[in-house]
Amino acid sequence: MPLRSLTAVASSLLALVVLAAPATAQPDEPRLELRKGDRIVLIGNTLAERMQYFGHFETLLQSRFPDFNLTVRNLGWSADELTLRPRSNGFQNHGHNLTEHKPSVVLAFLGFNESFAGSEGLARFQSDLARFVDETTSTAYDGEATPRLVLVSPIAHEDLGDPHLPDGSANNANLALYTQTMAEVARQKGVVFVDLFTPTRSLYAETHTPLTINGVHLNEAGDAAVARLIDEALFGPRPASVPADLDALRAAVLEKDRQFFFDYRAVNGCYIYGERKEPFGVVNFPAEFAKLRQMIANRDQRIWAIARGETVPPQIDDSNTGPFATVVSNVARPAPILAPDEALQSFTLPDGYVIELFASEQQFPDLRKPVQMTFDARGRLWVATMPSYPMYLPGTPPNDKILILEDSNGDGRADSCTTFADGLHLPTGLEFGKGGLFVGQQPNLMWLKDVDGDDRADLRELVLHGFDSADSHHAIHTFLYDPAGGLHFQEGVFHHTQVETPYGPQRVKNAGIFRFEPRTWRFEVWTSYPFANPWGHAIDRWGQNFIADASGGANYFGTAFSGQVDYPDKHSSMEQFFPMQWRPTCGCELVSSRAFPDDTQGDYLLNNNIGFQGILRYRVREADSGFRGQAVEPLLRSSDPCFRPVDLEFGPDGALYVVDWYNPLVGHMQHSLRDSNRDTRHGRIYRIRHKDKPLLQPARIAGASIPELLELLRSYEDRTRYRVRMALWEQPEADVLKALDTWIDSLDPADPDLWRLRLEGLWLHAAFDHVQPSLLRTLLRCPEPKARAAATRVLGAWRDRLPDTLDLLRTQINDEHPRVRLEAVRALSFFHGERAAQAQEIALELLQHPLDYYLEYTLNETNKTLERRLKNLDAVAR
Amino acid sequence: MLNPALFLSILLLTAQDSPLVRLLKGGRVPPERQGAVVDLIARRGTAADLAYLLQQVADPNGFEPSVRLRALDALADAARQRATYPDGDRSAVLRLAADPQLAPDLRARATRLAGLWSLPDALDPLARLAADPASPLSVRTAAIEALADLGPHARGPLEALDTDAQPRVIRMAAVAALARFDLTAAAHRAAALLSESIDDEDLTPLLAAFVQRQRGPETLASALAARPLAADPAKRALRALYALGRADASLVAALSAAAGLDAEPPPPSDAEIAALVAEVQSSGDPARGERVFRRADLNCLGCHAIAGAGNSLGPDLGPIGTTSPPDYLLRSLFLPDEAIKEQYHTLVVLTTDGQIFHGILVDRDDQRVVLKDATGTTRSIPTADIEEEKPGGSLMPKGLTQLMTRGELVDLVRFLSELGRPGPFALPPPSLVRRWQVFRDVPPDLQQGWPESVQVSLQLLNADPQRWAPAFALHSGDLPLQELTGLAGGPVLYLQTQFELAEPGQMLAQFDDPSGLRLWFGARVVELDASGAARFDAPKGTHRLILRVDTASRSRPTLRLTLQPDAGSSARVVPAGGL
Structure with a gap:
């Protein structure tokens, strides 16, 4: 094929682009001309980003051009838009700018996130896109020639027929508009355009199995289908045969993509290229990344060999990748590592309490660096381990695991350890859901499922993308459901996170707490607050939140700062609910166990990992709209400097379980990330009980019927109800809702727990995304103020699905109880557009009642948010 | 065509009476909560809202006293943070400022507003207030700052204040104010003032006026080069500079040279x-x-x-x-x-009028950035005034x-x-008292004899909290007494420490040595036995122990106290702060 200039190619294609609109159209001749040695870079949103995890497009591409030695780099990034691509500090120094990748071909996947601005945003999109095309096609990134640019439209939104997901009609109207605009700009500017919107719409209609996981993000089959669409749109019909073994080729592509992922999305960017690279990172990381980049180049070679039809050795030879730099430890006197039985002697507890070893690396060598735990319906302890911490070392595949520890004979020690999943990298959090397990896999949220019941994860799906990882221990952690089915997880400062959802992109910078509804895919920034790194979240039996910020040791009453703010705004500083004693901390839990002394019930427990090294305890009392804590005698203290309690949770037996990260070194900043004194081999889990209080007979959750589960919502222990709710959410919706109605009707009006039980019913409706106005209205005005407060939060969540939400909130804001008023003023922060003015008027009615610190704080926050929205509205109207 | 709801919201933003003023006028908000509405107006209110506040402030029958002060603060905040001023005539504040019948804090606030609003005809009244020795100090310093707000034509009155006839604190305030529009002239006057500094004098406001201004450090440095300080004044100035968290090369060089120190050695290899x-x-x-x-x-x-x-x-x-x-x-x-560490990251902010602020970021929103500087002072800088901001280094100089x-x-x-490792510097037990306060300038009657309960109560327990200076024990718990006699103004010290009980009961205070000591629990004397132990019953709540120490009759130079529930006592101490 003669080499023609890009413009010539493009303009000769103009007619084709315009005329070839129908879905099935395939150009008769190649539309994108490739040349030997081309460097092809994909940029844009998660449509591009997810392609690196499936590899189909590059497999088709490399097989079609076996002699071209094409280098393909996927720079897709969740929720990237034309003019908004936030990155953590220093990322531009990491070697992944276009000037460093030197593309000769750029494939830009745009328009999905932008489309949520609707028809009002179209004009701006058009001019931004035109500017982008001009800039991209006039910059010689390799210093010699300008790249050939391809604009790729969004895919259509697939209607999955799930009543809890958008059917896509609203999004598709917008996506069609934005696709049209992209086509228009491409035509005007003479660049190649691939319309995926039109053909995917037809594909969805023709295919019987889903092609997306949530309507907007492709699953593996969808990726394969769309890869083929792009391939044929760019290069015409597939050749009759190719030299490559396509399976082998795809495996090689995925291996290259994985190593490139470790480079491009390297965790701990702060210490590699960011503000904390001095003095340690500059010693080891340059050699590590030089090695990794050579490994990636080796994998390109392997791809090309397979594409040519050659056989390659099973092992990749990376002997040419150079040495690591020598890292000299700056730890002269590391604390000794104690054996578990010695470590047990290091603890002091108040009279009557007993600490016992539940599991250790001595018995289960896989129990290395445990970090977070959860208990399943059978009472088994699931724990995430991170021996690869602080991060992947090039050439050593990370093998972090999720383990299941089971005490089958009830003697308080684990008897077996099963590996549910391995090969993970830094699983910072875990919780069950949707019949599987959600796991933090920065920068993604992963969902694992055991399909055949052998306690091994068979399915792995990345479900959310875009969580920053600039500091690996700041990345999504502390997984906790609220009673209405929202899964919370949290992240720390330095991070710029942006997540694509079927409802539009969500963003936060410099710390926040997320809330994700697996059933509806609704994902929100639950609070955008300038935390350092909030490892700790506890929710009381009435749904009130308590947040622990690890680094500074701060503790907050969470309800007050969980109203909505609009990105990039953050909530103002809020006072702590008790004076900080010791920093830093990791994990908090409220005492709710009949196996603990009566006078400790409701106490707030807080792990401390440096200095005090134990479990602090605070008495929590109601104080007006909020709570106050008061320090009381700590529950546990260790004299072993390696004891690092990082998670704590009451188990099914009513004992308190504590995860010990067990490490002589913890600081990221004080030692090299590669300091040889960082331990990777130890880890313990302890159990604390009281000798005068018998342990509980665990509730029978696994295998219980729906009515039995509903009855278990009467349980005293918060953690039992927590696990019962998770079990109920897994049951068929119609069965649960039917049984629930019967159960609520059967409640004895004289039952002292009546309102709490009805509230559990309301929460269950909310978790099933089922609006139940009559139960809501009853609870909003019931005699129990704590139930009225909790119902007010549900009302806020259903704000767009009730006809009179604001009228109901006006009643709540004039409630006699301050916490109900607090929930109401919080809920009013969620109103946008025309309703913001009315919400503001209602919020100010709060001033007719006594104020306290939190009411005043939340009123200011809500008023600020509404005021800004009204000002914007005013500006638009003018 | 606007739809009705949108029209309503715009109406609300532009109507004469905002929802907030309607709330105040409506009479449904009792006085104790009107302050909250006033604060909201400060943050978000319109010029019309502010005019209503001013009208209420000026009216003797308007807001109650506490709301009146808060309204004055609200007016100042709106001017500083958002450059928003009350509609209409604002001269009422000059009348309030000059009224000797009014409380000084109200007058000082009114005075300051005259400057923030750059009221016409304010120059002479402000100059009179600033120079009048009969005016309260707070009103005088407010008048000096307000004069500086008026700009260069306030030069005369400000320069007139820098004379021997005025106290040094007024002179330094006037020179600091002058620096806002004539750095060079102010720098020469500052150099003269610094050359006469005395021990324990707070020089940070004067130095801040230069280091928090573009080209300020260099200008002061050249004035100091023209008039080098003696070693002691140079050290005092250097200490004040470090206390501001600053180490500007030019100033450090000038002061270090004068103090006989090496200015800027290269960092170690x-x-x-x-x-x-x-x-x-x-x-x-x-x-x-x-x-x-x-x-x-x-x-x-x-x-x-x-x-x-x-x-x-x-x-x-x-x-x-x-x-x-x-x-x-x-x-x-x-x-x-x-x-x-995460929560100690700082920002350097340059404002449009050439001020430079450096501090830990406390808060920020669309209207302001709040920084806490090295002196612990919190400053709120309006976003509109920010010319440039960049990440700052540590506040540690x-x-x-x-x-x-x-x-x-x-x-x-x-x-x-x-620190924190096993051994003598392991974390100290919570029963060891290491946070003390020492009473400044002990009056002669308290120095000479054993005070009566009534004296303890009146002169110590009810003293202005400012009279108590913090004093911290060594890691071991030993409090070096000689370090404190200067503050106390003699060999007799009065110390206090606080504790809180969650449950009442008998407490045991154990001193290392009872010589020269007398102890009060609140105003009640508690006897010490020969071993230095004292036992007393304490109810639930927060309490103070007061201690008289006659260092001259004490057998050791330090003092150590452990305080905990007595053996078998039902008392439960609320653990105080650790880290």
């Missing part, structure tokens, strides 16, 4: 750090290092506590030896900007290592690297 680390381990003495840590000129305790004893602007260092090896500590001392010998540095780092 890796080999030098390694040699220092070796020395820390072989010959560093942690006890000597603790004394270095407590030195007034280094001011470590001004920002850092050790297990709760000290201030909390920087991280508590109680367990730092368990997390931070000597090389890291040394680098942090030489290069404070290199590694900064560079150059502290200059104030130490090599041996002292080695001892200090050894001390820090032992």
